[in-house]
Amino acid sequence: xxxxxxxxxxxxxxxxxxxxxxxxxxxxxxxxxxxxxxxxxxxxxxxxxxxxxxxxxxxxxxxxxxxxxxxxxxxxxxxxxxxxxxxxxxxxxxxxxxxxxxxxxxxxxxxxxxxxxxxxxxxxxxxxxxxxxxxxxxxxxxxxxxxxxxxxxxxxxxxxxxxxxxxxxxxxxxxxxxxxxxxxxxxxxxxxxxxxxxxxxxxxxxxxxxxxxxxxxxx
Amino acid sequence: xxxxxxxxxxxxxxxxxxxxxxxxxxxxxxxxxxxxxxxxxxxxxxxxxxxxxxxxxxxxxxxxxxxxxxxxxxxxxxxxxxxxxxxxxxxxxxxxxxxxxxxxxxxxxxxxxxxxxxxxxxxxxxxxxxxxxxxxxxxxxxxxxxxxxxxxxxxxxxxxxxxxxxxxxxxxxxxxxxxx
Numbered sequence: 001x002x003x004x005x006x007x008x009x010x011x012x013x014x015x016x017x018x019x020x021x022x023x024x025x026x027x028x029x030x031x032x033x034x035x036x037x038x039x040x041x042x043x044x045x046x047x048x049x050x051x052x053x054x055x056x057x058x059x060x061x062x063x064x065x066x067x068x069x070x071x072x073x074x075x076x077x078x079x080x081x082x083x084x085x086x087x088x089x090x091x092x093x094x095x096x097x098x099x100x101x102x103x104x105x106x107x108x109x110x111x112x113x114x115x116x117x118x119x120x121x122x123x124x125x126x127x128x129x130x131x132x133x134x135x136x137x138x139x140x141x142x143x144x145x146x147x148x149x150x151x152x153x154x155x156x157x158x159x160x161x162x163x164x165x166x167x168x169x170x171x172x173x174x175x176x177x178x179x180x181x182x183x184x185x186x187x188x189x190x191x192x193x194x195x196x197x198x199x200x201x202x203x204x205x206x207x208x209x210x211x212x213x214x215x216x217x218x219x
Numbered sequence: 220x221x222x223x224x225x226x227x228x229x230x231x232x233x234x235x236x237x238x239x240x241x242x243x244x245x246x247x248x249x250x251x252x253x254x255x256x257x258x259x260x261x262x263x264x265x266x267x268x269x270x271x272x273x274x275x276x277x278x279x280x281x282x283x284x285x286x287x288x289x290x291x292x293x294x295x296x297x298x299x300x301x302x303x304x305x306x307x308x309x310x311x312x313x314x315x316x317x318x319x320x321x322x323x324x325x326x327x328x329x330x331x332x333x334x335x336x337x338x339x340x341x342x343x344x345x346x347x348x349x350x351x352x353x354x355x356x357x358x359x360x361x362x363x364x365x366x367x368x369x370x371x372x373x374x375x376x377x378x379x380x381x382x383x384x385x386x387x388x389x390x391x392x393x394x395x396x397x398x399x
Contacts, residue, residue: 149280150286151276153276175280175281178280189273
């Protein structure tokens, strides 16, 4: 049972804190000979697997490294285009590492703002007045739990769908925020949280919540 | 003043005397720094405001009160839950206007003035506990309720009771942001 990450969004929709607690590492490195039986295509700034899923390499995984050297977007470490490199039989056999691309901090900022807007739309769409807004977003691989305080700060926790006790965890994170971020006289409100004590106590709270497991206390 | 961190229930209590003395030292220093009473009052209000904007989240996190649906509910929560939690006293609430947006909190016991008998002659218009007004104002603002808070009566100035007046400024909107 795992808690994947925690996001804290301020009143204006800006991300002020983000923690990746557990990322399932699913990198796979394999040696290939020409021709490559995977279909690769460029996507945004990366080269991703479009078809040909096998052996732990899934559709959507990005090329992370070639022959041990990390790729730089669509180019290899020495500046050659990845797709051209892999299209040339002279470069084979080649060892390629595939894996899920991790979000950059800019992407996380954008996604947090988008969620903030969706949250606002959600409360407006509600047929009842005074809706609490989006509380949970469920997918097959994770559940996103959101708690908005009466002061407008949102705490979001992405966790395994079977993880319980997230409501209590969200309240606990609110307490930790009010203690170690707000009571720190050098922390300005609505700004990114850079408080060591906040980090430490948050990690402790996440570990306690994880240990409680699926049969843990609370709902 | 007690918190319960982590797994162990540790109650860290600080001496009340220390708190009251600290507040007294603060007011005394401000009196030395500023000549006019209005300046001291304004300074206390500002300090209280910056405390209030941070304190409100602590209050909401620990007391788990629900969103208030009316001004009178808000005033009740301030008096019965917040004052009790932070100062250990429970003022009584009364609504003093027909429009329903002016309230008074009557404090019969005020820990901050435990050791103060009366104001010195040259500081006759000093609001000794003006910090509290700033705290309430800041806290209400963070939950989207604008209010004016001031001392209507003060025992230190010779009145019978200490009375804090809260006047809510905006009409309640039908949106989800309501004070609690």
